[in-house]
Amino acid sequence: MPVLKAENIIKVYREGNQAVQVLNGISLALERGEVVTLEGPSGSGKTTLLSILGCILTPSDGRVMIDDALVDPRRLAAIRRKYIGFVFQQFNLFPSLTAVENVEYALNIKGVKNHTAQDEAARALDAVGLAERKDFLPEDLSGGQKQRVAIARALAGNAAIILADEPTANLDSQTGGQILSLFRDLAKQKDRALLIVTHDPQVREISDRVLTIRDGKLT
């Protein structure tokens, strides 16, 4: 059974009396333990699709199922907290929190508190090779290290679905390559589904499958 399934997703953005249909009937399924690349030209709807799959946006039509249950638009935040981990191009770390506090904060939001959160955050940073820098602020970390913190944050709390939007876009290709193999290994270890939106050709190399979106459809 796929952990994530999208059926016939349509998304229309409205601005004033203009309507633009960005997604034109997208269906896909992600299995646990699978790493999938999503490619497509700029403006083709990749981020929109990722936001719908990640329960940030609701589709105009079509449905998303997680673990075979229909995603209820009234419960998006709760479903997102339970099932989804995100990694972004800009890392999106809180600048005033240390590495470990960034991960801990995300765990707190997921309902993991106190010592359990502290221990899990420390373990997650250890898994991405940052145990020695766990008390550093983001400004004292390199780009690759910041992305490791973001990966630790996405993986902590056992999200079954990890969605990444251009995770290597701000990294040099060597650092990007290292981050990608780590990301893949960690996702595979726990049988998570990992979907990566990217223009980076290196992502294909660590993926099981490549999806291409063009004019709002998968080709």
Ligand SMILES: Nc1ncnc2c1ncn2[C@@H]1O[C@H](COP(=O)(O)OP(=O)(O)OP(=O)(O)O)[C@@H](O)[C@H]1O
């Ligand atoms: N909130 C919004 N309101 C109106 N139009 C939007 C909105 N968000 C995105 N769009 C439009 O929808 C289209 C798809 O955008 P999206 O960001 O999903 O594409 P993308 O494939 O991720 O692009 P890129 O690779 O450049 O990040 C674009 O034409 C964009 O301008």
